[in-house]
Amino acid sequence: MSQACTLAVVVDAPQHSALREALSYLSDTAWPAGTLVQVPLGRRMVCGIVWPAAAGDPEPGVELRPVAAALDTLAPLPPHWCNLVSFAAGYYQRSVGEVALGAVPPELRRLDNKQLALRLKRLARLTPPGGAAPVWPDPTPEQAAALRAWREAGTQPALLFGSTGSGKTEVYLRAVADTLAAGRQALVLVPEINLTPQLEQRFAERFPDRLIVSLHSGLTPAQRLRHWLAAHLGQADIVLGTRMAVFTPLPRPGLIVVDEEHDPSYKSQEGARYSARDLAVYRGRLEQCPVLLASATPSLESWHQAERGRYVRLSMPTRIGGGVLPTVKFIDLNHVPRAAAHHEALTPPLLAALGQRLERGEQSLVLLNRRGYAPVLHCLECGWKSGCPHCSAWRVFHRSDRSLRCHHCGYTERVPRACPDCGNADIRPVGRGTERLEEQLAEALPGARVARIDADTTRAKGALEAELGRMHAGEVDILVGTQMVAKGHDFRGVTLVAVVNPDAALFSSDFRAGERLFALLMQAAGRAGRDAAQAARSEVLVQTWHPAHPLYQALRTHDYEAFAASQLAERAMAGLPPHAHLALVRAEGRTQEGAQAWLQAAADLAGVPQGVTLYPPVPMSLQRVANIERAQMLVEAASRPVLQRFLADWVPALHGLRGDHKGLVRWAVDVDPLAI
Ligand SMILES: Nc1ncnc2c1ncn2[C@@H]1O[C@H](COP(=O)(O)OP(=O)(O)OP(=O)(O)O)[C@@H](O)[C@H]1O
Numbered sequence: 140m141s142q143a144c145t146l147a148v149v150v151d152a153p154q155h156s157a158l159r160e161a162l163s164y165l166s167d168t169a170w171p172a173g174t175l176v177q178v179p180l181g182r183r184m185v186c187g188i189v190w191p192a193a194a195g196d197p198e199p200g201v202e203l204r205p206v207a208a209a210l211d212t213l214a215p216l217p218p219h220w221c222n223l224v225s226f227a228a229g230y231y232q233r234s235v236g237e238v239a240l241g242a243v244p245p246e247l248r249r250l251d252n253k254q255l256a257l258r259l260k261r262l263a264r265l266t267p268p269g270g271a272a273p274v275w276p277d278p279t280p281e282q283a284a285a286l287r288a289w290r291e292a293g294t295q296p297a298l299l300f301g302s303t304g305s306g307k308t309e310v311y312l313r314a315v316a317d318t319l320a321a322g323r324q325a326l327v328l329v330p331e332i333n334l335t336p337q338l339e340q341r342f343a344e345r346f347p348d349r350l351i352v353s354l355h356s357g358l359t360p361a362q363r364l365r366h367w368l369a370a371h372l373g374q375a376d377i378v379l380g381t382r383m384a385v386f387t388p389l390p391r392p393g394l395i396v397v398d399e400e401h402d403p404s405y406k407s408q409e410g411a412r413y414s415a416r417d418l419a420v421y422r423g424r425l426e427q428c429p430v431l432l433a434s435a436t437p438s439l440e441s442w443h444q445a446e447r448g449r450y451v452r453l454s455m456p457t458r459i460g461g462g463v464l465p466t467v468k469f470i471d472l473n474h475v476p477r478a479a480a481h482h483e484a485l486t487p488p489l490l491a492a493l494g495q496r497l498e499r500g501e502q503s504l505v506l507l508n509r510r511g512y513a514p515v516l517h518c519l520e521c522g523w524k525s526g527c528p529h530c531s532a533w534r535v536f537h538r539s540d541r542s543l544r545c546h547h548c549g550y551t552e553r554v555p556r557a558c559p560d561c562g563n564a565d566i567r568p569v570g571r572g573t574e575r576l577e578e579q580l581a582e583a584l585p586g587a588r589v590a591r592i593d594a595d596t597t598r599a600k601g602a603l604e605a606e607l608g609r610m611h612a613g614e615v616d617i618l619v620g621t622q623m624v625a626k627g628h629d630f631r632g633v634t635l636v637a638v639v640n641p642d643a644a645l646f647s648s649d650f651r652a653g654e655r656l657f658a659l660l661m662q663a664a665g666r667a668g669r670d671a672a673q674a675a676r677s678e679v680l681v682q683t684w685h686p687a688h689p690l691y692q693a694l695r696t697h698d699y700e701a702f703a704a705s706q707l708a709e710r711a712m713a714g715l716p717p718h719a720h721l722a723l724v725r726a727e728g729r730t731q732e733g734a735q736a737w738l739q740a741a742a743d744l745a746g747v748p749q750g751v752t753l754y755p756p757v758p759m760s761l762q763r764v765a766n767i768e769r770a771q772m773l774v775e776a777a778s779r780p781v782l783q784r785f786l787a788d789w790v791p792a793l794h795g796l797r798g799d800h801k802g803l804v805r806w807a808v809d810v811d812p813l814a815i
């Protein structure tokens with residue numbers, strides 16, 4: 140057989156995770172970069188992608204093996220796609236192969252040319268649904284100005300900073316229309332697609348003659364493959380997806396929208412811990428395509444970029460219809476009778492406000508960011524608490540199935556009838572979660588139609604859509620829920636948003652906790668008074684022990700800008716992002732000492748350059764999960780390039796440390812971590 144050339148191929152090989160670059164294979168065809176291939180690795184046959192890199196010289200004495208097969212029925216992945224993947228792998232310190240193969244549908248890896256040809260043929264059946272000619276509302280003056288400024292911005296990233304209910308969606312729908320008219324494709328990223336079934340509907344109505352596909356983890360493997368192929372082959376004009384969709388190959392990219400760009404779910408929490416928002420901005424630059432970030436509460440990173448003029452800021456302070464934002468009031472728990480304040484989530488003023496909405500036939504939203512019935516069970520006799528035997532956490536009491544469940548490792552048991560330690564029958568729930576709150580509301584307000592939305596009530600397929608549908612149809616008076624109810628919904632009948640007690644985040648050790656809480660409360664507040672006719676009597680009630688806290692005062696005046704300015708000033712003083720750049724090295728081991736010893740050994744390997752600080756290893760705040768001890772070490776640098784250069788030198792060497800540390804289970808680097 141003639142073996143004409145050597146190809147660089149990336150493979151996903153977890154057992155060789157130190158293999159960060161491409162491997163060399165022989166091939167008698169010079170497959171172009173971006174071609175999927177089957178190659179031998181050890182004794183296995185694995186899927187790989189031909190990479191646009193010079194194939195390295197084989198080590199002397201090593202015989203190169205041939206490419207076994209190429210999936211050449213598929214158009215090669217475009218060069219920009221390969222560049223994006225290479226960048227992401229380098230930036231987040233993972234192997235190119237892991238990121239590359241992780242970004243193609245798993246189904247694709249299993250197909251041969253014949254099977255793929257069949258799928259491609261079936262793809263022709265994907266056609267736009269058609270439908271009535273769309274009705275486009277006239278843009279408001281603010282929307283029109285934002286669009287003008289966006290068109291002038293060209294390929295400079297834009298931050299669409301618009302109040303909740305200011306009609307940001309309408310602006311990017313128009314931007315998408317521009318893009319399609321220019322013959323290009325639009326990629327629209329949203330935090331969680333299931334939370335916004337309305338959005339897909341809106342896109343379908345506006346673009347009846349265009350093929351719109353979605354990409355998210357809720358699809359079947361076959362659907363995911365079909366949608367991905369439609370995007371890659373240019374058949375789909377619009378791709379609507381969650382963070383994973385940032386890697387969708389597009390032959391004619393013309394626009395990337397990142398809606399609710401502040402949302403933490405854009406940052407992956409496993410594998411390559413990438414930020415889809417940051418990669419979207421990088422991708423825009425790479426492909427010379429505009430990027431539109433939208434939020435009422437931008438991340439401080441994006442806000443900072445807008446302040447520095449790197450992003451064009453498009454402001455839309457006014458709500459559609461001219462409605463005002465709801466009045467924010469605080470229920471000072473210090474002034475509520477003590478028993479009521481400590482033991483009941485529902486203070487008399489809160490119940491009165493809810494009762495008033497019931498009388499008027501208006502809807503209320505009650506936010507409590509903790510699911511389950513109670514966070515812990517407690518024995519009044521001996522002090523036993525429902526700890527998880529495998530984690531440093533309490534197990535949560537779920538009343539619906541009378542279980543004690545660990546939310547970290549999943550360990551579940553039936554609730555004991557009596558205290559497992561002393562046999563006392565009087566064990567009680569302490570504190571409350573949404574399940575208990577729902578029960579207390581139903582008791583306190585007989586006749587009210589109370590519903591609940593959280594991760595427990597929405598596990599079944601279609602359950603969330605059904606509940607949201609009932610809410611939109613006015614069949615629910617009071618909706619209780621976690622942060623899921625605060626996001627993006629265009630509820631028309633809500634005039635009261637109550638927040639039971641969000642204080643914990645005020646005193647968190649995590650420097651981003653304040654930013655997250657402020658965004659959550661602003662977003663929750665944004666669900667009230669969206670119908671301009673009801674806006675003036677809409678209210679937000681926050682129950683708190685600290686009504687004078689500056690965060691709450693900024694919330695009272697809906698003043699994101701003041702909040703952002705004070706936070707950024709604090710972060711500048713403290714040397715925190717976006718004024719500094721962080722990475723976390725995490726180690727998990729059978730013992731805490733083992734995990735920390737590995738981190739210490741890693742630190743000893745580092746030649747720490749000027750501008751980089753390496754902090755000592757410490758236990759993570761949730762120290763043990765599923766019997767694994769966790770520790771972390773913070774790396775701080777004055778600038779992004781300094782951090783990147785340091786990590787690029789240091790992290791590859793850490794792969795060699797493993798052998799000396801038997802107690803180590805795994806380790807990983809988190810670049811730009813969300814929480815520390
Ligand atoms: N120009 C317009 N004319 C009439 N109605 C509009 C216009 N623009 C938007 N709307 C309507 O106003 C409501 C709020 O718009 P939208 O949901 O886009 O707000 P948003 O800025 O995305 O809010 P949030 O940040 O809270 O999600 C929607 O019901 C939308 O249909």
Ligand SMILES: [Zn+2]
Nearest residue numbers: 527530545548
């Ligand atoms: Zn556990």
